[in-house]
Amino acid sequence: xxxxxxxxxxxxxxxxxxxxxxxxxxxxxxxxxxxxxxxxxxxxxxxxxxxxxxxxxxxxxxxxxxxxxxxxxxxxxxxxxxxxxxxxxxxxxxxxxxxxxxxxxxxxxxxxxxxxxxxxxxxxxxxxxxxxxxxxxxxxxxxxxxxxxxxxxxxxxxxxxxxxxxxxxxxxxxxxxxxxxxxxxxxxxxxxxxxxxxxxxxxxxxxxxx
Amino acid sequence: xxxxxxxxxxxxxxxxxxxxxxxxxxxxxxxxxxxxxxxxxxxxxxxxxxxxxxxxxxxxxxxxxxxxxxxxxxxxxxxxxxxxxxxxxxxxxxxxxxxxxxxxxxxxxxxxxxxxxxxxxxxxxxxxxxxxxxxxxxxxxxxxxxxxxxxxxxxxxxxxxxxxxxxxxxxxxxxxxxxxxxxxxxxxxxxxxxxxxxxxxxxxxxxxxxxxxxxxxxxxxxxxxxxxxxxxxxxxxxxxxxxxxxxxxxxxxxxxxxxxxxxxxxxxxxxxxxxxxxxxxxxxxxxxxxxxxxxxxxxxxxxxxx
Numbered sequence: 001x002x003x004x005x006x007x008x009x010x011x012x013x014x015x016x017x018x019x020x021x022x023x024x025x026x027x028x029x030x031x032x033x034x035x036x037x038x039x040x041x042x043x044x045x046x047x048x049x050x051x052x053x054x055x056x057x058x059x060x061x062x063x064x065x066x067x068x069x070x071x072x073x074x075x076x077x078x079x080x081x082x083x084x085x086x087x088x089x090x091x092x093x094x095x096x097x098x099x100x101x102x103x104x105x106x107x108x109x110x111x112x113x114x115x116x117x118x119x120x121x122x123x124x125x126x127x128x129x130x131x132x133x134x135x136x137x138x139x140x141x142x143x144x145x146x147x148x149x150x151x152x153x154x155x156x157x158x159x160x161x162x163x164x165x166x167x168x169x170x171x172x173x174x175x176x177x178x179x180x181x182x183x184x185x186x187x188x189x190x191x192x193x194x195x196x197x198x199x200x201x202x203x204x205x206x207x208x209x210x
Numbered sequence: 211x212x213x214x215x216x217x218x219x220x221x222x223x224x225x226x227x228x229x230x231x232x233x234x235x236x237x238x239x240x241x242x243x244x245x246x247x248x249x250x251x252x253x254x255x256x257x258x259x260x261x262x263x264x265x266x267x268x269x270x271x272x273x274x275x276x277x278x279x280x281x282x283x284x285x286x287x288x289x290x291x292x293x294x295x296x297x298x299x300x301x302x303x304x305x306x307x308x309x310x311x312x313x314x315x316x317x318x319x320x321x322x323x324x325x326x327x328x329x330x331x332x333x334x335x336x337x338x339x340x341x342x343x344x345x346x347x348x349x350x351x352x353x354x355x356x357x358x359x360x361x362x363x364x365x366x367x368x369x370x371x372x373x374x375x376x377x378x379x380x381x382x383x384x385x386x387x388x389x390x391x392x393x394x395x396x397x398x399x400x401x402x403x404x405x406x407x408x409x410x411x412x413x414x415x416x417x418x419x420x421x422x423x424x425x426x427x428x429x430x431x432x433x434x435x436x437x438x439x440x441x442x443x444x445x446x447x448x449x450x451x452x453x454x455x456x457x458x459x460x461x462x463x464x465x466x467x468x469x470x471x472x473x474x475x476x477x478x479x480x481x482x483x484x485x486x487x488x489x490x491x492x493x494x495x496x497x498x499x500x501x502x503x504x505x506x507x508x509x510x511x512x513x514x515x516x
Contacts, residue, residue: 029462030462034459034462035459038456038459039393039397040393040394040397040459040460040463043390043393043394043463044459044462044463047463137369140373141369141373141376141397141400141401141404141453141456142369142370142373143369143404143449143452143453144367144368144369144430144449145367145369147449169452169455170448170449170452171448171451171452172447172448172449172450172451172452172454172455
């Protein structure tokens with residue numbers, strides 16, 4: 001196993017709060033939302049596992065030394081984020097008919113040619129068909145085609161959250177890590193401060209920090 | 211090459227800027243050492259990005275002082291080129307010579323004379339680079355012939371056309387054996403290549419419309435009077451932003467030993483800034499984009515730490 005401090009990018013002398021900050025930053029960076037339908041999602045999931053194990057190892061070692069009790073909170077993070085990667089699969093399986101489920105499993109395995117061949121045999125071109133067609137194009141990096149298909153899927157089934165989410169990714173939309181770390185040019189500093197205060201307010205539950 | 215892949219200099223720390231310049235000089239030196247003095251003129255920002263990537267993925271050697279022909283006296287810091295970086299020099303020669311050949315094909319006889327001459331100058335370097343990276347040279351030929359066919363057919367699919375060039379750029383990572391390294395690197399380079407193609411297509415749109423030359427944006431969006439509608443420009447911006455997001459997600463998965471912040475600057479800030487300049491027809495005049503190197507090619511003109 002790699003050095004847990006190295007995995008989190010902190011020194012051995014870092015305080016508990018520095019470690020927690022570094023951990024949260026990494027969790028944000030490798031969050032499943034950033035890798036939704038991404039061909040590299042498996043690598044991101046592995047990375048997340050490594051980060052969770054490193055954080056776990058450090059907090060366990062430190063709690064043994066200093067009596068710091070944080071085992072429960074770290075467990076919650078792990079559970080939440082690990083299930084985040086898996087939830088897509090379970091959601092899909094429960095909503096797909098036979099051949100579409102097979103297409104999805106090909107897509108998840110990055111077997112895009114097989115997925116496309118099977119999809120092209122489908123007689124009925126419904127919203128799901130367009131969504132899957134868009135997903136194949138997205139994984140290939142063909143973003144114009146992906147967007148057109150996602151738009152068709154959303155138009156046919158406007159209330160579907162999964163289709164809307166997919167369309168948002170191809171519109172260059174929200175990615176939490178990029179959003180927080182690399183605001184584009186021309187962002188007003190005053191707005192940054194207001195946003196930071198608002199976020200702080202939300203995190204502290206609107207009142208004082210506990 | 212194009213020079214579209216560059217950092218946003220105003221958001222770089224002084225040491226990051228120094229590292230970028232040292233990588234630029236390192237690539238220039240590698241080209242000169244491997245392919246002769248004229249090859250030094252092929253150094254460009256796009257391939258400096260690749261050089262930096264390779265340097266940051268493998269343990270980077272300590273920057274050292276190297277002799278620079280563009281500097282009258284004294285040496286400059288450069289990231290030297292150990293064995294692992296040699297493919298970058300070969301890729302640079304192959305891609306630049308193919309770009310020259312493309313110019314020869316696209317432009318008329320007289321307008322293409324400089325490109326014809328340069329193709330001859332770099333013929334030996336090109337043959338050596340083909341020998342160094344035969345698989346990449348073959349990939350380049352295959353994809354360029356595919357691109358030629360799509361151009362001939364006046365394809366309206368910007369994805370299919372950009373895919374040919376993106377695959378060539380992604381091929382620069384094909385020599386990496388570890389899939390955990392190769393896959394994110396290929397994805398990052400694929401999306402960067404796609405960005406390059408789309409930015410270049412937008413940059414050349416006006417000229418291509420006047421010359422009645424092929425440009426995928428002409429056939430996809432049918433612009434009126436060589437200009438795209440604002441909503442189409444917004445659509446293209448969103449497409450390139452999605453590419454930037456995918457490239458950034460891939461970059462995050464690379465085990466970087468150094469230059470992480472610099473590479474993130476190039477992907478998250480540099481690429482969108484360049485696309486905004488291209489949209490505003492300011493890129494070719496380099497207006498709105500800070501210069502990274504001096505006119506002499508020596509990256510000393512605007513050191514911020516002095």
